Amino acid sequence: MLKIKDLKAGIEDNQILNEINLEVNAGEVHAIMGPNGSGKSTLAAVIAGKDEYEVVGGSIDFEGEDLLELSPEERAHKGVFLSFQYPVEIPGISVSNFIKTSITELRKATGMKPIPTKDLLKMMRDKMKLLNIKNGYLSRNMNEGFSGGEKKRNEIFQMAMLDPKLSILDETDSGLDIDALRIVANGVNKLKSKNNATIVITHYQRLLDYIIPDFVHVLYDGKIIKSGGKELAHELDERGYDWITKEANKK
Amino acid sequence: MSEKKRQTEEELLEKVTSAEYKYGFTTDIESDTIPKGLSEDVVRIISAKKNEPEWMLEYRLTAYKAWLEMKEPEWANVTYDKPNYQDVIYYSAPKQKPVLDSLDDLDPEMKKMFDKLGISIDEQNKLANVAVDIVMDSVSVATSFKEKLGDLGIIFCSISDAIQEHPELVKKYLGTVVPHRDNFFSALNSAVFSDGSFCYIPKGVKCPMELSTYFRINEAGTGQFERTLLIAEEGSQVSYLEGCTAPMRDENQLHAAVVELIALDNADIKYSTVQNWYPGNAEGVGGVFNFVTKRGICYKNAKISWTQVETGSAVTWKYPSCILKGDNSIGEFFSVAVTNNFQQADTGTKMIHLGKNTKSTIIAKGISAGESNGNYRGLVRIAKGATNSRNFSQCDSLLMGDKCGSHTFPYIEVKNNSSKIEHEATTSKIGEDQLFYCNQRGIGTEEAIALIVNGYCKDVLNQLPMEFAVEAQKLLEISLEGSVG
Numbered sequence: 001m002l003k004i005k006d007l008k009a010g011i012e013d014n015q016i017l018n019e020i021n022l023e024v025n026a027g028e029v030h031a032i033m034g035p036n037g038s039g040k041s042t043l044a045a046v047i048a049g050k051d052e053y054e055v056v057g058g059s060i061d062f063e064g065e066d067l068l069e070l071s072p073e074e075r076a077h078k079g080v081f082l083s084f085q086y087p088v089e090i091p092g093i094s095v096s097n098f099i100k101t102s103i104t105e106l107r108k109a110t111g112m113k114p115i116p117t118k119d120l121l122k123m124m125r126d127k128m129k130l131l132n133i134k135n136g137y138l139s140r141n142m143n144e145g146f147s148g149g150e151k152k153r154n155e156i157f158q159m160a161m162l163d164p165k166l167s168i169l170d171e172t173d174s175g176l177d178i179d180a181l182r183i184v185a186n187g188v189n190k191l192k193s194k195n196n197a198t199i200v201i202t203h204y205q206r207l208l209d210y211i212i213p214d215f216v217h218v219l220y221d222g223k224i225i226k227s228g229g230k231e232l233a234h235e236l237d238e239r240g241y242d243w244i245t246k247e248a249n250k251k
Numbered sequence: 252m253s254e255k256k257r258q259t260e261e262e263l264l265e266k267v268t269s270a271e272y273k274y275g276f277t278t279d280i281e282s283d284t285i286p287k288g289l290s291e292d293v294v295r296i297i298s299a300k301k302n303e304p305e306w307m308l309e310y311r312l313t314a315y316k317a318w319l320e321m322k323e324p325e326w327a328n329v330t331y332d333k334p335n336y337q338d339v340i341y342y343s344a345p346k347q348k349p350v351l352d353s354l355d356d357l358d359p360e361m362k363k364m365f366d367k368l369g370i371s372i373d374e375q376n377k378l379a380n381v382a383v384d385i386v387m388d389s390v391s392v393a394t395s396f397k398e399k400l401g402d403l404g405i406i407f408c409s410i411s412d413a414i415q416e417h418p419e420l421v422k423k424y425l426g427t428v429v430p431h432r433d434n435f436f437s438a439l440n441s442a443v444f445s446d447g448s449f450c451y452i453p454k455g456v457k458c459p460m461e462l463s464t465y466f467r468i469n470e471a472g473t474g475q476f477e478r479t480l481l482i483a484e485e486g487s488q489v490s491y492l493e494g495c496t497a498p499m500r501d502e503n504q505l506h507a508a509v510v511e512l513i514a515l516d517n518a519d520i521k522y523s524t525v526q527n528w529y530p531g532n533a534e535g536v537g538g539v540f541n542f543v544t545k546r547g548i549c550y551k552n553a554k555i556s557w558t559q560v561e562t563g564s565a566v567t568w569k570y571p572s573c574i575l576k577g578d579n580s581i582g583e584f585f586s587v588a589v590t591n592n593f594q595q596a597d598t599g600t601k602m603i604h605l606g607k608n609t610k611s612t613i614i615a616k617g618i619s620a621g622e623s624n625g626n627y628r629g630l631v632r633i634a635k636g637a638t639n640s641r642n643f644s645q646c647d648s649l650l651m652g653d654k655c656g657s658h659t660f661p662y663i664e665v666k667n668n669s670s671k672i673e674h675e676a677t678t679s680k681i682g683e684d685q686l687f688y689c690n691q692r693g694i695g696t697e698e699a700i701a702l703i704v705n706g707y708c709k710d711v712l713n714q715l716p717m718e719f720a721v722e723a724q725k726l727l728e729i730s731l732e733g734s735v736g
Contacts, residue, residue, distance in 0.1 A: 048691050072687060073696075076692060088687075088688040093703070098692075162692070
């Protein structure tokens, strides 16, 4: 589904990603871990197409298409979803209105008619249940006055509504208490299928107790320096990052 | 910002600037026009053509004489070449029967025009209790639901008809809220006003439908001087809608309207406007000069609420105001003012608190794009006797691109120490982060801007009656089309 090859990217003269290689197939969950400043969020932003990052080398192939040639909205239309680390407020626009607009645009891009409002509302209610979201939520304005946890839950709610092929969860666990974490993780697990894939970006192994990854990658200094199975996450939790970074520096 | 993005932004800005005025067409209807220029004779001709009583002619002549001694105001933060007042045609009436039994009798040409504007009269008739009084080039050509309103004692007609049929009411109230000497443009209007609407709601009557008027300038080079007088008797209630779109013109057109509202004890008036006069082309050529005086007076416990969505005109000079004369009266002003390309707007409100425990609320949202200039100018004056009065003002500006301007000029005068005033103001740009967030959800930049702008204006749009809110939203999208905005 996603093939990243020798990706180099940064902001202005500051190169943050140095030759990233990553392959994600349908049905897989990948975790990307790493210390602060290792380039995790940059990687997420570059895949989604955030403009302030400049790609200076390498390629990203998504289902046989050159993702780097597409605008952010076109990438979304292809099924790329980013759960933001810092979701943005859109004053005056309700959650339901925003999601309706989003779904309508996604469908328009693939030549489909808008979903009737009634069906859409029903779908929203179903997904709200999945994420234990209380009534009254749909008419609140997008992220306005939301707590940190509510913002993150709102991201996963959108993910549930948009049904993307590839979801990138950027630090979705930060700011969540343990109950919220469990609900969000549970939601993500239920949305998992053999047709979609998830990349979970996190500092801590905690989230990975709930969302079990098939692969774990350690990102350090803009490079993936180690990959492994889910046991790697446990090892990182026990031993920290030092041993791997030392290993990497030796090389 | 990468080169690619910068390009798209430039393209977008380009697109905004090049968004053509959608309603630019003229209709081929014969008009009865008098030669251009203004003189005592012209005032007399207008009055005679309308078969007015002597007192009305006297009123016009007094105003004309006052106007001769007045100077065009220059304090507004706008620049334009002053119109040559001798180059304006002061009267034009479509050559057709002024009164129609039903809307079906409407001139097919005119009907076509309204259809182009998306105003289906038939639909409106059916749709929702909207009585439509269409003003086209100064003379009312269609009035509907007159009977239904008549049963309740409500008078809703053209001001010319009111002068003929209800002279005692017109005489009693005309010029009491906006005296002819009030300003240069109100004096001009008082001298030459061609037509407009008159509305009278009797004591205790709650008007069962939204009253609405569409204004339109049609005759080339014709000045439009609308005069509206709305009287709500004690304990009555009315919601009045006014919307305008004008066809494309190369020369500037002058529009100097006067609107007077009178809310007697316990009355409630809601006055909503959607204004979309021709703003001029992308180079800033042409467009309507909109120099309007709108003012209402509230007696005891009365309330006047102004809502406006202003997207058109080359130059706007407009301050719908409330005089809160009676104790416990309430004034409100909700405004969205959009300027694009080379448009200039100096608009806001005046809240004059005279009675005790009077309250006013001002929510003004400005949106500037292109190379335009948007100004909010507002006065809150609390007189010595207006004890325990309150005002809340919120003035927000949203800028699009880096070539536009936005200014806020709040004036606050408080003469007692038991009153409370709050003023909040913000200036923002649509954030890159907001756009990227929308983009990531599959929403293209243009739609994202429309969405964000709609959210920004929500507090004001929510004040509009349903059928108007939709139209207003459409207008916002059209005027900011492509635009960053």
